[in-house]
Amino acid sequence: xxxxxxxxxxxxxxxxxxxxxxxxxxxxxxxxxxxxxxxxxxxxxxxxxxxxxxxxxxxxxxxxxxxxxxxxxxxxxxxxxxxxxxxxxxxxxxxxxxxxxxxxxxxxxxxxx
Amino acid sequence: xxxxxxxxxxxxxxxxxxxxxxxxxxxxxxxxxxxxxxxxxxxxxxxxxxxxxxxxxxxxxxxxxxxxxxxxxxxxxxxxxxxxxxxxxxxxxxxxxxxxxxxxxxxxxxxxxx
Numbered sequence: 001x002x003x004x005x006x007x008x009x010x011x012x013x014x015x016x017x018x019x020x021x022x023x024x025x026x027x028x029x030x031x032x033x034x035x036x037x038x039x040x041x042x043x044x045x046x047x048x049x050x051x052x053x054x055x056x057x058x059x060x061x062x063x064x065x066x067x068x069x070x071x072x073x074x075x076x077x078x079x080x081x082x083x084x085x086x087x088x089x090x091x092x093x094x095x096x097x098x099x100x101x102x103x104x105x106x107x108x109x110x111x112x113x
Numbered sequence: 114x115x116x117x118x119x120x121x122x123x124x125x126x127x128x129x130x131x132x133x134x135x136x137x138x139x140x141x142x143x144x145x146x147x148x149x150x151x152x153x154x155x156x157x158x159x160x161x162x163x164x165x166x167x168x169x170x171x172x173x174x175x176x177x178x179x180x181x182x183x184x185x186x187x188x189x190x191x192x193x194x195x196x197x198x199x200x201x202x203x204x205x206x207x208x209x210x211x212x213x214x215x216x217x218x219x220x221x222x223x224x225x226x227x
Binding site: 032034038042043044045046049051089091092098099100101102103104105106 | 146153154157158203210213214220221
């Protein structure tokens with residue numbers, strides 16, 4: 001069974017704080033890693049698709065890094081805003097079955113004004 | 114507008130009844146997926162389809178069935194054999210099952226069985 005772990009499970013920060021969380025996945029047979037943001041009452045939306053070891057991707061104040069050799073990805077949010085409050089999901093794709101995404105349990109971020 | 118629609122948003126059923134959840138996409142995507150979310154848990158894969166007329170069991174397929182007769186439609190039937198059917202169900206699609214594209218999600222259906 002392939003396991004994807006996210007930590008922490010939840011996080012409360014003040015507006016303006018920078019924060020980061022982790023996604024851990026199997027370090028062998030890596031194909032891709034996805035990050036999604038899921039806001040309350042909305043559908044999950046893709047943030048990043050990461051494929052290469054050492055990849056760094058950025059979208060506004062949110063960025064992500066990837067280490068496939070050790071099996072982890074970090075998501076960073078710089079200067080958190082209340083609108084960043086959401087659950088952040090990562091999903092691992094194994095090269096042996098690229099049709100299937102294996103999701104972590106998510107990190108729920110609450111940004112207080 | 115291209116996207117994924119799921120209907121209805123809320124569904125109530127009596128125990129022992131089968132119920133079918135609708136999922137339609139107009140994105141021309143080959144791959145479609147059904148996930149279930151329970152409180153405190155992540156998304157768990159029920160079934161997925163990589164192409165029309167083909168589907169595969171996910172991690173929690175027991176008590177569920179699907180069909181993929183058309184590219185744009187992937188209905189999920191929750192049968193009476195599913196022991197804990199009350200949950201939030203999300204449908205998703207992806208351009209293909211083998212490329213690096215992201216998934217697109219529908220708005221979800223919340224099923225309550227009493």
